[in-house]
Amino acid sequence: GQSLEQPSEVTAVEGAIVQINCTYQTSGFYGLSWYQQHDGGAPTFLSYNALDGLEETGRFSSFLSRSDSYGYLLLQELQMKDSASYFCAVRGFEGAGSYQLTFGKGTKLSVIP
């Protein structure tokens, strides 16, 4: 069947590293995006992986393994402002064209002192 899964909640300590996983099963796949959404705010784009490997942007990194249908978002040197929901999103989910993004249900990250 088709699925797009990520943990619903994660808690981590300020200054630490946290990894948010995303697994998918789909008949089509073009790439995996990550978005951040603070409470009451709009989603904002963080990163995109179309090929296997690690993409780094400052404190944030994103990884994709197409053979394992798996990706993750890595947040380093956590800050309180990183408390937010994080969504993975697949291009081409369920055989849709590359022009559609299907979002996961989101992972709520709480950073504690």
Added chain:
Amino acid sequence: EAQVTQNPRYLITVTGKKLTVTCSQNMNHEYMSWYRQDPGLGLRQIYYSMNVEVTDKGDVPEGYKVSRKEKRNFPLILESPSPNQTSLYFCASSLSGTNTYEQYFGPGTRLTVT
């Protein structure tokens, strides 16, 4: 400033009263889309548009209409709103249909239908 704007930001209405939520972008983007966000369900796509006069259904199009007469505008129309359309709505845009991995979102419209 490059942005996507939506109006109104908050709306309370009654069942059956037609309403329109406007969306406008100033980035000359070809692709525009509407999503609804409900607790525990993430973002679900309602409709999208690849360019002027080109629209198509997303995953949850029932009860909604859209039009794309100008490149910058993509209004969402609820002809007969029902309580199950109470939700947070986001408009988004991207440079083109091949750049949808990076979408720019508006601030959201919180709609309550009583």
